[in-house]
Amino acid sequence: MLTERQQTILGVFLQNPSVTLNVGDLLPHIEVGRTTLFRDLTVMVGIGLLLPDAPTRARTYRLNPSSAVYLRWDLSRPPQQRLPxxxxxxxxxxxxxxxxxxxxxxxxxxxxxxxxxxxxxxxxxxxxxxxxxxxxxxxxxxxxxxxxxxxxxxxxxxxxxxxxxxxxxxxxxxxxxxxxxxxxxxxxxxxxxxxxxxxxxxxxxxxxxxxxxxxxxxxxxxxxxxxxxxxxxxxxxxxxxxxxxxxxxxxxxxxxxxxxxxxxxxxxxxxxxxxxxxxxxxxxxxxxxxxxxxxxxxxxxxxxxxxxxxxxxxxxxxxxxxxxxxxxxxxxxxxxxxxxxxxxxxxxxxxxxxxxxxxx
The missing domain is CATH 1.10.3290.10 (Fido-like domain)
Incomplete structure (x- = not known):
């Protein structure tokens, strides 16, 4: 179960699921410190919602296309927005x-x-x-x-x-x-x-x-x-x-x-x-x-x-x-x-x- 703040983070990713974001990109949307935000992102990686690109705090993140949340977003779009x-x-x-x-x-x-x-x-x-x-x-x-x-x-x-x-x-x-x-x-x-x-x-x-x-x-x-x-x-x-x-x-x-x-x-x-x-x-x-x-x-x-x-x-x-x-x-x-x-x-x-x- 995601916290309210983690749901907000997820909403930011879903605005443009194909892009990668780092902590700095997310800070304007989430009113918390870097450490707290990093912890939330780590939790979301742990449950399979996000994928990191490096094992450091400088990493960027993207939505996991195999996650249930991503699939529900993807398949809820109009068919013409998806590839055959x-x-x-x-x-x-x-x-x-x-x-x-x-x-x-x-x-x-x-x-x-x-x-x-x-x-x-x-x-x-x-x-x-x-x-x-x-x-x-x-x-x-x-x-x-x-x-x-x-x-x-x-x-x-x-x-x-x-x-x-x-x-x-x-x-x-x-x-x-x-x-x-x-x-x-x-x-x-x-x-x-x-x-x-x-x-x-x-x-x-x-x-x-x-x-x-x-x-x-x-x-x-x-x-x-x-x-x-x-x-x-x-x-x-x-x-x-x-x-x-x-x-x-x-x-x-x-x-x-x-x-x-x-x-x-x-x-x-x-x-x-x-x-x-x-x-x-x-x-x-x-x-x-x-x-x-x-x-x-x-x-x-x-x-x-x-x-x-x-x-x-x-x-x-x-x-x-x-x-x-x-x-x-x-x-x-x-x-x-x-x-x-x-x-x-x-x-x-x-x-x-x-x-x-x-x-x-």
Whole structure:
């Protein structure tokens, strides 16, 4: 935690992040002596915010471009103020299943602790799990549609999907987005036990999520053969169909080999949007696909209900343009920490105890 004075110092650096400053440059902005200012700068170097250029008091300092503060400043600028960033194959190539981890051991342990809602050795709950999760995942249809800028409430989502009652204020495209979630989630909850992070299963999910939303119907459920670009990012996904096919096959091979269900889920959450394998609907496909390993293992699903859109989009942006996954990982863990206990309560299981009641 920075002191108020250190925050002021940081603000001076952020006014022009590319320049280096020394103590003399900072003194007009900070009403303290040189020694106190030097101590503050030393603290900021120690926590990784600043980089020094020499081990003396005459040193100059610059912002650390890898620090969280710098990245948040950098990626909050308008896209046109950032340089284009091409797809980096090393992010996927260097990932080795069960040796490389995007989630820390602490994060994976916490996720398993809060997400193991069925409890081991409780077959009576397992019998109800699939049917109940199919109902609970109404949350996913609502939250995922909201992330696509569909202005629909949770209650309207429920009445639309369960009773076919169309809410006011949705155009045909928005309505189709919500209804496609229903079809895709029904498929997911029915077949998750037999699904994998395979080309076949991911293509099936995309076919359902993109039905009627892509003009080129031949592109639905198939890898794209043309370039995609973003309006809110300078990231350039792979644009060579042959290389995209190779990368997607590598993603499926490595993703399927991951043993930890949460690591597998997060791997899908990050790399499907990064590859952009389909013409459109990649983030929607990833939001469903990441639930495959969770459902297969009778764990609490990730419904995106408690994930703020800003944190989600920033996390993806940091991965797209800087190859940094930590922001999205932190947002994922924080949201799951809030969501999973509610599923445990609805399932009738208290993690530290037993069954609250018999599900019917």
């Amino acid at each position: 960033v091409s797809y980096n194959p090393k992010l996927l190539d260097d990932y080795q299943p069960n040796q490389t981890f995007l989630l820390s051991a602490t994060q994976r342990a916490e996720l398993m602790q809060v997400g193991n809602i069925a409890g081991s050795g409780k077959p009576e709950l397992g019998k109800n799990y699939t049917r109940l999760i199919a109902t609970l995942l109404i949350d996913l249809a609502h939250a995922s549609s909201n992330l696509e800028n569909v202005p629909i409430s949770w209650l309207d989502t429920k009445t639309l999907l369960e009773f076919g009652e169309r809410p006011d204020g949705l155009d045909e495209t928005q309505l189709r987005i919500v209804l496609n979630h229903k079809a895709a989630i029904n498929h997911l909850t029915t077949h998750a036990g037999d699904m994998h992070l395979s080309r076949w299963d991911l293509s099936d999910l995309h076919s359902l999520i993109a039905d009627g939303l892509i003009a080129e119907t031949a592109a639905i459920g198939r890898l794209r053969s043309w370039v995609v670009r973003f309006s809110d990012s300078r990231y350039l996904p792979p644009d060579n169909p042959y290389l995209l096919n190779e990368a997607f096959e590598e993603f499926c091979r490595k993703g399927s080999a991951i043993a930890d269900p949460y690591e597998q889920a997060f791997f899908s959450m990050t790399f499907i949007p990064y590859l952009q394998p389909f013409q459109d609907g990649n983030k929607r496909t990833s939001r469903l696909a990441m639930n495959i390993p969770l459902l297969k293992n009778c764990l609490a699903p990730f419904s995106f209900t408690d994930l703020r859109k800003r944190d989600y989009m920033f996390g993806l942006l940091a991965f797209y343009e800087r190859g940094q996954h930590a922001f999205l990982a932190e947002a994922f863990v924080a949201a799951y920490r809030q969501t999973a206990p509610r599923y445990a309560e609805l399932l009738g299981y208290v993690q530290g105890g037993g069954v609250l009641g018999t599900l019917t």
